[in-house]
Amino acid sequence: MSTDTARRLVESMRDLLWERGYTGTSPKAVLQRAGAGQGSMYHHFAGKADLAQSAIVETAQEMRAKADAELSGPAPAVERLTAYLRRERDVLRGCPIGGLTQDAELMADPQLRAPVAETLAWLRGRLAEVLGEAVAAGELAPTLDASAVATTLVATLQGGYVLARAAGSREPFDQAVAGVLGLLLSASEH
Amino acid sequence: MSTDTARRLVESMRDLLWERGYTGTSPKAVLQRAGAGQGSMYHHFAGKADLAQSAIVETAQEMRAKADAELSGPAPAVERLTAYLRRERDVLRGCPIGGLTQDAELMADPQLRAPVAETLAWLRGRLAEVLGEAVAAGELAPTLDASAVATTLVATLQGGYVLARAAGSREPFDQAVAGVLGLLLSASEH
Structure with missing residues (x-):
């Protein structure tokens, strides 16, 4: 058994x-997708929860690095926010982090919940910073509550995924983003 | 076996x-919670999916009736919207309808997905009507895209539940609602 097997197990768990x-997701399904033998999971990981934790941490790190890069460019703050909200997403698959919150078993395990909670809290904080930059630069009204609106933006994305999955179409996601951007921009025009 | 048993099976399935x-949710867990015997599910229902459909339809009807009552009162439209968004909710349990969208098995069954999709689509439409009333009454700016903003409002609630479950606290839900209401009201103040 190689570290290559461990890698394939983590990738398969992330997908599943x-x-x-x-x-x-059963341990059997993970092994099958990874093309790994019975004993390999327990060679590299303490069990399903341990493997899932590695998978979630990796997905969370990727999501965070990508969002941070998009939100940290040289463009004006509102432009960065708009680009982040409108960027291409695999809407019907849902958010690989936010979607996990509906899994009662996963949420009941503090080790598995922590990376989910931390990633979404980080995103709220990062968006609040960028909204603060926009206010400081006079792009948005000084009365804007950056912390509350940042949470609204993350909620709009997460709820947009929920509505898209229900509808079997990305249309509600796009509408939700268009609606919140319209409110944000018209609220700033005075 | 009585219709009382059927009732208890539906209630238990709704909770689970x-x-x-x-x-x-296993058939066994439903039977246990309902205090019903092995054969009773198949006496009243074709199986787990059939029982789940009855449960989802009932939950959806209740949710819709409650929202419609709140959104249809004699108060000014913005007041009704605010009251609807701010009403007491069991935030950490999540939305009994929206939460189902994360269940891949349920979403793959058109009979089970339909009441979920219809309820959320109805809510978007009903909120768009009330936003339209607010615009017509001069409570909100005529430039407001009622259909997009209605979707943003539903997404904010659904995403607020996601963030609250991740955080293990209702704080992000309340922030998300405060943020979107702040945007809605400040966008209308000119």
């Missing part, structure tokens, strides 16, 4: 968590 | 869908 959730 | 999702 996104597709089927934690409760819906 | 909310707590554990569809994939996480």
Whole structure:
């Protein structure tokens, strides 16, 4: 057994968590997708929860690095926010982090919940910073509550995924983003 | 076996869908919670999916009736919207309808997905009507895109539940609602 097997197990768990959730993913399904033998999971990981933790931490780090890069460019703050909200997303698959919150078994395990909670809290904080920059630069009204609106933006994305999955179409996601951007920009025009 | 048993089976399935999702709910768990015998589910229902459909339809009807009552009062439209968004909710349990969208098995069954999709689509439409009333009454700016903003409002609630579950606290839900209401009201003040 090689570290290559461990890598394939983590990748397979990441995919399956996104597709089927934690409760819906059996150790057998992970092994099958990874093309790994019975004993390999327990050679590299203490069990399903341990492997899932590695998978979630990796997904969270990727999501955070990508958002941070998009939100940290040289463009004006509102332009960066707009680009972040409008960027291409695999809407019907849902958010690989936010979607995990519906899994009661996963949320009941503090080790598995922590990276989910931290990533979403980080995103709220980062968006609040960029909204603060926009206010400081006179792009948005000084009365704007950056912390509350940052949470609204993250909620709009997460809720947009929920509505898109229900509808079987990305249309509600795009509408939700258009609606919040319209409010943000018209609220700033005075 | 009585219709009282059927009633208890539906109630138990409604609770378990909310707590554990569809994939996480075994027929055995439903029977146990309902205090019903082995054969009773198949006496009243074709199986787990059929029972779940009755449960989802009932939950959806209740949610819709409650929202419609709140959104249809004699108060000014913005007041009704605010009251609806701010009303008491069991935030950490999540939305009993929106939460189901994360269950891949449930979403893959058109009969189970339909009442989820229809309820959320109805809510978007109803909120768009009330936003339209607010615009017509001069409470909100005529430039407001009622349909997009209605979707933003539903997304904010659904995403607020996601963030609250991740954080293990209702604080992000309340922030998300405060943020979107702040945007809505300041966008209308000119």
